[in-house]
Amino acid sequence: MNRSVFAIPFIVALAWQCGEPSFESAEQLSSAEYESLAVDPKSAEGFAAESLNTFMAFKGDLQKRLIGAIKEKGAPYAIQVCSVAAPEMEEKHSNDKQTIYRVSDRPRNPEHRANEFEDAVLKLWKSRMEAKKEIGPVHFRTKEAEYVMNPIPVQAALCLQCHGGAEIKPETRQAINELYPDDEATGYSVGDLRGAFVSKRSL
Numbered sequence: 001m002n003r004s005v006f007a008i009p010f011i012v013a014l015a016w017q018c019g020e021p022s023f024e025s026a027e028q029l030s031s032a033e034y035e036s037l038a039v040d041p042k043s044a045e046g047f048a049a050e051s052l053n054t055f056m057a058f059k060g061d062l063q064k065r066l067i068g069a070i071k072e073k074g075a076p077y078a079i080q081v082c083s084v085a086a087p088e089m090e091e092k093h094s095n096d097k098q099t100i101y102r103v104s105d106r107p108r109n110p111e112h113r114a115n116e117f118e119d120a121v122l123k124l125w126k127s128r129m130e131a132k133k134e135i136g137p138v139h140f141r142t143k144e145a146e147y148v149m150n151p152i153p154v155q156a157a158l159c160l161q162c163h164g165g166a167e168i169k170p171e172t173r174q175a176i177n178e179l180y181p182d183d184e185a186t187g188y189s190v191g192d193l194r195g196a197f198v199s200k201r202s203l
């Protein structure tokens with residue numbers, strides 16, 4: 001019999017105790033009931049609520065900077081803004097209690113590669129998207145840390161200027177290649193899952 005079957009009562013018991021489910025391994029997380037992780041932003045409290053507020057602020061900041069830079073000087077220049085501004089902003093929005101960052105299963109910046117727990121969540125979201133089910137923020141624990149994650153979809157054609165296929169202009173492509181020789185973050189379409197915002201605090 002599949003080991004995950006034995007894990008279910010254990011996960012349910014923990015979820016009941018601490019409010020969010022706890023996982024020993026990424027494998028366990030990948031076979032979890034999505035509903036047990038999902039957070040309703042309207043009723044989120046504590047660390048989950050704080051994290052969701054920070055994601056909103058981060059996202060607003062980033063989009064403003066990106067749109068401004070593209071308008072002013074074009075996409076190849078905006079890449080420079082993005083590569084400097086995003087890490088700066090990750091730092092700005094983090095504090096001694098939480099670290100805020102972005103991850104992807106196909107990162108541009110190799111430092112943004114999802115760890116195995118984050119990757120399991122990306123996969124859960126993707127399989128729901130394929131089944132045309134809603135996705136949203138999740139909240140869970142591992143032995144080491146507490147995580148809140150929010151999906152980042154490719155929400156607009158703007159993203160395709162740097163993450164699409166034929167939409168990427170040659171000069172943009174060249175600028176990306178120079179800064180990110182191991183880039184995996186192209187070939188997306190509007191509506192795809194690009195990655196996630198993560199808020200993490202050590203336990």
Ligand code: HEC
Nearest residue numbers: 078079082083086102104107108109112158159162185195
């Ligand atoms: C001007 C080019 C440009 C545009 C437009 C752009 N990005 Fe990016 N994106 C980048 C660069 C450059 C990085 C790497 C930044 C870094 O090093 O931190 C990146 C990184 C990311 C990451 C972090 C994971 C990774 O791959 O490193 C996510 C998530 C992301 N972009 C999503 C989006 C979304 C969603 C949009 C549309 C709203 C968008 N991007 C528009 C250039 C762009």
